[in-house]
Amino acid sequence: VMDAPGARGIDVSPDGSLVIVTVGRFVPPEGKKESWIEIRSLPAGDLVSRIMDTAIRNTQWIPGGRKISYISDNRLRALDVDNGSTETLIEDLGKDFEGYDWGPAGDWIIYSRTGKPEDDKTGVKRHLGIYDRTDYGRTKSTLHVMSIPGGVSRQITAGRYSANVYDIHPDGRHVLIGRRWEDLSGRPFGTSELVLMDLRDQSVETLFEGKWLGAAQWSPGGKNILVTGGPSTFGDEGIDLPEGVIPNDYDTQVYIFDLETKRAESITRDFDPAVNRAFWAEFDGNIYLVAEDTEYVRLYRYEPKKKKFTPLDIGVDVIGSGDIAETGPVGVFTGSGAEHPQRVYSVELKSSKPKARMIDEPGAALFRNVRLGKVEPWDFVSSGGYDIVGRIHYPPDFDAGKRYPCIVYYYGGTSPVDRTFGGRYPKNLWAA
Numbered sequence: 001v002m003d004a005p006g007a008r009g010i011d012v013s014p015d016g017s018l019v020i021v022t023v024g025r026f027v028p029p030e031g032k033k034e035s036w037i038e039i040r041s042l043p044a045g046d047l048v049s050r051i052m053d054t055a056i057r058n059t060q061w062i063p064g065g066r067k068i069s070y071i072s073d074n075r076l077r078a079l080d081v082d083n084g085s086t087e088t089l090i091e092d093l094g095k096d097f098e099g100y101d102w103g104p105a106g107d108w109i110i111y112s113r114t115g116k117p118e119d120d121k122t123g124v125k126r127h128l129g130i131y132d133r134t135d136y137g138r139t140k141s142t143l144h145v146m147s148i149p150g151g152v153s154r155q156i157t158a159g160r161y162s163a164n165v166y167d168i169h170p171d172g173r174h175v176l177i178g179r180r181w182e183d184l185s186g187r188p189f190g191t192s193e194l195v196l197m198d199l200r201d202q203s204v205e206t207l208f209e210g211k212w213l214g215a216a217q218w219s220p221g222g223k224n225i226l227v228t229g230g231p232s233t234f235g236d237e238g239i240d241l242p243e244g245v246i247p248n249d250y251d252t253q254v255y256i257f258d259l260e261t262k263r264a265e266s267i268t269r270d271f272d273p274a275v276n277r278a279f280w281a282e283f284d285g286n287i288y289l290v291a292e293d294t295e296y297v298r299l300y301r302y303e304p305k306k307k308k309f310t311p312l313d314i315g316v317d318v319i320g321s322g323d324i325a326e327t328g329p330v331g332v333f334t335g336s337g338a339e340h341p342q343r344v345y346s347v348e349l350k351s352s353k354p355k356a357r358m359i360d361e362p363g364a365a366l367f368r369n370v371r372l373g374k375v376e377p378w379d380f381v382s383s384g385g386y387d388i389v390g391r392i393h394y395p396p397d398f399d400a401g402k403r404y405p406c407i408v409y410y411y412g413g414t415s416p417v418d419r420t421f422g423g424r425y426p427k428n429l430w431a432a
Contacts, residue, residue, distance in 0.1 A: 008023065056071070099111065375392070376392050
């Protein structure tokens with residue numbers, strides 16, 4: 001269960017015709033990580049190419065064609081999917097090169113470099129703040145722009161705090177940059193900043209400074225920004241509770257931030273499921289949400305013009321990682337259920353009632369001879385009057401006429417125990 005191959009990353013091509021699936025596994029007995037990439041056609045999922053280079057990381061689609069970029073052996077390389085040819089775009093990236101994002105025209109990248117502090121050989125460490133409890137507390141990331149081809153680079157951020165890229169504007173001129181620093185005045189003991197930078201002169205405008213900020217992405221056309229955050233990120237805008245009740249800021253809300261007025265409107269304040277991720281699709285102008293709904297993780301469509309949510313029952317119990325094409329009505333998601341391991345699905349989103357189509361099952365060979373017991377609902381009303389959604393996992397050869405020991409598993413945290421297969425607490429294995 002723990003070592004089975006699984007999809008670790010999904011990246012759909014802009015037109016929705018291809019998908020990069022990064023597959024990884026742990027190799028026993030040492031538990032060494034191993035990964036490779038598979039390129040599949042959509043929506044059927046036929047295998048187009050497989051690259052068994054375990055050193056590959058940071059695979060992305062290069063804008064404007066059917067080429068992918070990736071990092072291998074400290075080089076930025078490109079692969080032409082149609083003819084299989086490869087080329088080196090940047091020969092030596094340096095040891096501190098981290099993630100990167102392509103500009104919309106495919107002629108430059110924004111990338112980060114992470115500076116690590118020198119080893120302290122005194123044997124004593126003074127804790128300057130909360131983050132000093134970690135081994136990465138004093139690392140700092142800076143952002144740089146590099147031309148492709150050519151490799152001419154310039155640094156665009158500096159200073160005391162690390163910076164990260166949220167999204168690049170479709171005009172290729174503006175970029176959303178985030179920073180975060182320790183702030184012990186209140187939960188979550190850190191303040192986030194969302195900054196708009198003009199890459200022509202590196203001038204900046206602070207759009208937001210506050211707490212519980214999640215992700216940010218441009219709307220189609222770049223007039224608004226889709227922001228995720230806690231209910232209290234923008235004051236009371238995301239809070240739907242009686243006065244004096246503290247909100248659970250892990251209940252992620254989705255906001256539309258108006259660039260002109262600098263005001264945020266919550267679109268999920270009255271939406272019960274807790275949002276995991278949000279995509280603002282260019283092909284139809286709608287927002288797609290992956291959200292927790294009791295023990296399920298489902299897909300929803302939000303129409304901004306109608307301000308209407310529609311649940312999309314694609315037939316998957318728990319949606320995991322995934323991606324949606326920029327201009328093509330196709331999404332690809334991982335998913336699993338209480339009775340089956342992870343699978344990879346494509347979904348044609350132009351349908352009013354889309355259904356998932358399985359295109360890969362990375363662990364199929366490993367589980368081919370494994371028998372799983374049945375799983376049934378087991379709900380009850382608690383002593384406090386709450387409806388508790390649960391389930392019971394039976395061993396494969398369960399006999400209703402016999403008595404069995406039973407493990408009761410519960411979790412009192414901020415997210416439900418969903419129907420994901422396996423994980424750190426493989427319930428099917430325990431039941432067996």
